[in-house]
Amino acid sequence: MKIIDLSKTIEYRSDDPFFMKIKVKHKSHKSAKLLIRFLGLPFKMPFGLPFKLFPKNFVGWADDTIQKMGVHATTHIDAPWHYSPKCDGKPAKTIDEIPLEWCFAEGIVIDMKHKKDFESITSSDIKIFLEKEKLKIKPGMIVLIKTGRDKLYGNGTLDFYTKGTGMSGEATAWLIDNGIKIMGIDQWGWDLPLTYQTKKAIETNRSDIFWEAHLIGQHKEYCHIEQLTNLDALPYSGFKVAVFPLKLKGASASPARVVAMIEE
Numbered sequence: 001m002k003i004i005d006l007s008k009t010i011e012y013r014s015d016d017p018f019f020m021k022i023k024v025k026h027k028s029h030k031s032a033k034l035l036i037r038f039l040g041l042p043f044k045m046p047f048g049l050p051f052k053l054f055p056k057n058f059v060g061w062a063d064d065t066i067q068k069m070g071v072h073a074t075t076h077i078d079a080p081w082h083y084s085p086k087c088d089g090k091p092a093k094t095i096d097e098i099p100l101e102w103c104f105a106e107g108i109v110i111d112m113k114h115k116k117d118f119e120s121i122t123s124s125d126i127k128i129f130l131e132k133e134k135l136k137i138k139p140g141m142i143v144l145i146k147t148g149r150d151k152l153y154g155n156g157t158l159d160f161y162t163k164g165t166g167m168s169g170e171a172t173a174w175l176i177d178n179g180i181k182i183m184g185i186d187q188w189g190w191d192l193p194l195t196y197q198t199k200k201a202i203e204t205n206r207s208d209i210f211w212e213a214h215l216i217g218q219h220k221e222y223c224h225i226e227q228l229t230n231l232d233a234l235p236y237s238g239f240k241v242a243v244f245p246l247k248l249k250g251a252s253a254s255p256a257r258v259v260a261m262i263e264e
Contacts, residue, residue: 032060082252083217107241115165123174139179149187166192169212184225
């Protein structure tokens, strides 16, 4: 079996905007040795071991602390709770309530790399692609939308979250109506870029533009993955996808290690 990683590395990057900043503190092996030797007794911990009783060649244990990371900061899966407190009049699921059966399934890639920045992906676009490639969407699949915008990440600009295509509301609804519970995209967000949506809403004085695809989740239950990578490494079909979120109580989303599996 070939396993292909579709996830970003969780790391600090100076060029990330403030709302995507991640901070992880790495603790050395040496610091653990000092903790074991000297800090146990004052803090009533089961340590205080003399150095002479340390196992031979024991250098201490490494440890790390995630000091800052939003649940939407890296490759992650959004829960229905992110879109609205209710879905179709019922309490929306938080990330710990997502059925795990949704999170492992046959995958399909919908190639939308030809779509220009700020041009919505429609259900017609998806249908044309499926017909051209002789593919079918089946209920329960995990649908991955390939835009190629993952290449914008880490280029030293703000392009990753200010540029891109994005799913329309009607295309999102169409996928849900065809039995899709989990869908994902390889750009910063599921919709058109938020900065663009804001600008267009103000210019046109319309209230139906901002977050239109996300807000389908107010009426139709689904989850989407954002900030996928490496979709170019996948065939359009013939693979499975695993996207298991952390079990964060009451959370709107969770980082996820998203992988594709291809039988060889």
